[in-house]
């Protein structure tokens with residue numbers, strides 16, 4: 001690409017065109033929506049000057065790293081609307097009736113998101129009709145709603161789990177949209193992972209088809225951090241922090257034994273982000289196994305050979321395995337191959353006990369009579385059943401506030417998420433389809449390998 005020199009110390013390059021990922025607004029399909037000044041104008045705590053409010057022209061670029069030598073840099077740059085308060089809103093606060101639902105597995109921070117949705121809807125926008133849907137999507141049609149207000153949710157951010165209760169399965173589109181219509185909800189906040197977002201897309205499409213005055217908002221939750229586009233999911237950092245405690249214990253046990261091995265299994269069905277980040281933060285891990293890389297046990301370049309060398313050199317080793325790693329190696333019956341959970345996710349076999357038994361058998365076979373101690377730690381639910389740490393609590397708060405500002409402005413079918421450190425509105429279909437695997441070709445994975453010196457498992 002041709003460069004234009006403007007001064008001896010700077011070089012100017014033209015940027016490719018910017019393609020904005022627009023978000024639907026209720027005003028696109030519903031005629032005569034009110035256009036009202038934002039009640040934040042009258043808040044005694046805010047003194048909005050003209051730059052306080054954002055408009056549809058405020059955007060965030062998805063990609064902020066460029067290689068100006070590359071010809072591919074002429075393809076358009078994706079941009080998203082910036083999240084934040086709008087000068088005019090499309091709901092009269094007295095008419096807003098909110099439903100909040102949590103679905104899927106637990107994640108640190110769920111209660112904070114719920115709390116902050118309630119408090120900010122109440123305090124910033126004067127909304128008084130706020131309801132919690134109990135037990136996930138099925139709660140829309142099978143359980144009583146709980147009325148929420150700032151007093152009820154006051155200390156929820158200090159508690160792990162979800163006070164609204166969650167579940168997998170139970171997605172019945174007709175019944176859910178029927179309940180939304182019957183109960184008169186006009187803002188529905190769906191907090192959950194990829195499955196929940198796929199469900200929210202279907203609800204959004206049906207609401208559009210029926211031309212209902214209802215905003216559907218997604219707030220992505222995944223302890224595995226496997227949702228794409230966004231920088232990271234809330235609760236992920238807390239989970240990594242707790243995972244480190246397990247790794248530390250495994251290291252202490254391994255160090256204190258003859259030929260000691262500490263084996264830690266961490267969450268991560270399809271992606272190894274927790275294992276990768278915990279390994280990089282710990283520096284005590286000798287080998288990290290993730291779903292993105294197939295590994296093998298026997299022979300040259302295999303796990304046994306590597307551990308053998310480590311034990312000879314250091315007398316101990318620590319192994320971290322993500323739950324989705326090695327699934328292709330674990331023997332599985334025909335019925336196990338077909339097993340699915342209530343949401344249709346394939347059921348994984350437990351890699352931890354399998355690997356423990358393989359390691360014990362290997363040692364007995366190859367080192368008969370030599371001492372060997374393997375301690376296995378499975379902190380699975382401990383890392384996600386805790387309250388969010390300070391960083392995640394703040395993140396949850398800003399996600400909740402971003403969602404509310406977007407919904408009150410009439411946006412629908414969107415997800416609030418952080419992109420390159422800023423808060424954005426992303427079309428919900430895009431988030432539902434975007435995966436976030438560990439990129440094993442990038443610098444972070446190379447760094448991990450340089451820290452652990454583990455095999456690349458390419459020689460089988």
Ligand SMILES: Nc1ncnc2c1ncn2[C@@H]1O[C@H](COP(=O)(O)OP(=O)(O)O)[C@@H](O)[C@H]1O
Nearest residue numbers: 104105168169171192193194195196198199343
């Ligand atoms: N493709 C889908 N369409 C509609 N609903 C779905 C879909 N996948 C999952 N769901 C629903 O979303 C909820 C949570 O899904 P699940 O996969 O268990 O968790 P997560 O959202 O954390 O990935 C469940 O109620 C499930 O029925």
Ligand SMILES: O=P(O)(O)OC[C@H]1O[C@](O)(COP(=O)(O)O)[C@@H](O)[C@@H]1O
Nearest residue numbers: 104105193221222223224267268269
């Ligand atoms: O035992 P449960 O509740 O089905 O949850 C276990 C699964 O949930 C997960 O935590 C994934 O949840 P996320 O949707 O939060 O990423 C996996 O790591 C794990 O396989």
Ligand SMILES: [Mg+2]
Nearest residue numbers: 104193194195
């Ligand atoms: Mg999921």
